Amino acid sequence: MRVLVTGGAGFIGSEYVRELLRGSLPVAAPAAVTVLDKLTYSGNLANLDPVRDDPRLTFVQGDICDAAVVDQAVAGHDVIVHFAAESHVDRSIEGAAPFVTTNVLGTQTLLDAALRHGTGRFVHVSTDEVYGSIENGSWTEDWPLAPNSPYSASKAGSDLLALAYFRTHGMDVVVTRCSNNYGHYQFPEKVIPLFVTNLLDGGTVPLYGDGGNIRDWLHVHDHCRGIALVQDKGRPGEVYHIGGGTELTNKELTARLLAACGAGWDRVTPVTDRKGHDRRYSLDISKISQELGYSPSVDLETGLAQTVQWYRDNRAWWEPLKR
Numbered sequence: 001m002r003v004l005v006t007g008g009a010g011f012i013g014s015e016y017v018r019e020l021l022r023g024s025l026p027v028a029a030p031a032a033v034t035v036l037d038k039l040t041y042s043g044n045l046a047n048l049d050p051v052r053d054d055p056r057l058t059f060v061q062g063d064i065c066d067a068a069v070v071d072q073a074v075a076g077h078d079v080i081v082h083f084a085a086e087s088h089v090d091r092s093i094e095g096a097a098p099f100v101t102t103n104v105l106g107t108q109t110l111l112d113a114a115l116r117h118g119t120g121r122f123v124h125v126s127t128d129e130v131y132g133s134i135e136n137g138s139w140t141e142d143w144p145l146a147p148n149s150p151y152s153a154s155k156a157g158s159d160l161l162a163l164a165y166f167r168t169h170g171m172d173v174v175v176t177r178c179s180n181n182y183g184h185y186q187f188p189e190k191v192i193p194l195f196v197t198n199l200l201d202g203g204t205v206p207l208y209g210d211g212g213n214i215r216d217w218l219h220v221h222d223h224c225r226g227i228a229l230v231q232d233k234g235r236p237g238e239v240y241h242i243g244g245g246t247e248l249t250n251k252e253l254t255a256r257l258l259a260a261c262g263a264g265w266d267r268v269t270p271v272t273d274r275k276g277h278d279r280r281y282s283l284d285i286s287k288i289s290q291e292l293g294y295s296p297s298v299d300l301e302t303g304l305a306q307t308v309q310w311y312r313d314n315r316a317w318w319e320p321l322k323r
């Protein structure tokens with residue numbers, strides 16, 4: 001099996017590549033893995049250092065919006081796992097254009113190439129944010145999409161396009177929608193690495209609004225395990241939720257990070273709430289649990305402790321990124 005991973009130098013994509021090559025995911029060992037990544041600000045070749053010498057790995061620097069590059073990269077692969085995206089909500093509020101370009105047009109460019117080349121399977125990595133916000137209960141996969149930020153709207157566009165290629169062209173497409181990830185190698189603009197690195201540097205952390213927004217936190221390893229199960233055994237044209245971590249308010253998360261870094265509430269600066277801030281996300285994961293035997297394996301306490309320790313031990317990775 002030859003696998004093309006887009007965005008494989010980013011946070012989640014690189015975990016997928018490292019684990020795929022190490023053989024720690026519930027899917028057959030690949031004969032070859034090609035990473036196609038533009039290396040935007042959040043892409044980092046150092047994320048692939050642990051597997052750099054694996055002869056099965058090829059890195060191609062390129063833009064998923066560039067049809068010629070994509071056509072060449074897609075040729076000869078059996079599976080595409082599509083992570084590449086502009087991924088930060090706050091940046092999408094500052095400027096939506098790169099989000100629409102990469103997330104929508106880039107995905108369409110990839111889908112067209114996969115269709116032309118008859119690629120066996122297209123795994124589209126989407127997000128729970130496409131549903132908007134839910135006060136009580138949890139979303140099932142057939143819930144209507146109602147995204148609120150330019151990021152989530154562009155992800156909803158790409159998610160629906162992927163499903164349209166299944167319905168229209170009969171392409172073997174599967175879509176995963178996951179909750180908030182955390183873990184090592186996450187770019188220090190996202191809340192957990194931002195807070196941890198600020199605290200380790202003796203600084204303060206910005207807490208949005210009343211701190212009452214709720215997110216389900218899942219370790220990146222569990223996200224990758226879920227994607228591998230869907231890649232291997234998911235039914236064509238289906239959407240699968242990946243989640244089942246721990247739901248916390250941002251205030252509760254902050255308390256845990258302060259404790260892990262030995263800091264107090266005097267290090268927290270309240271800031272004006274994010275525009276259009278979704279209040280709560282919550283995924284029903286019965287489908288992937290029952291059909292594919294998925295359940296999360298890393299509990300939040302252990303995962304957060306390991307993550308904080310990783311940022312303590314790897315200043316050389318994150319200090320240049322914060323500058």
Ligand SMILES: NC(=O)c1ccc[n+]([C@@H]2O[C@H](COP(=O)([O-])OP(=O)(O)OC[C@H]3O[C@@H](n4cnc5c(N)ncnc54)[C@H](O)[C@@H]3O)[C@@H](O)[C@H]2O)c1
Pocket residue numbers: 006007008009010011012013036037038039040041042043044062063064065082083084085086087088102106125126127128155177178179180181182187
């Ligand atoms: N982080 C989360 O909590 C989370 C949760 C659910 C789903 N997702 C989805 O998972 C995927 C990966 O997210 P992440 O957190 O690893 O993001 P990330 O920002 O860390 O990585 C994105 C990667 O895509 C690359 N990229 C961006 N634009 C590109 C382009 N035009 N062409 C080629 N490569 C490009 C970047 O260089 C980077 O390596 C995204 O599709 C995101 O929507 C993320």
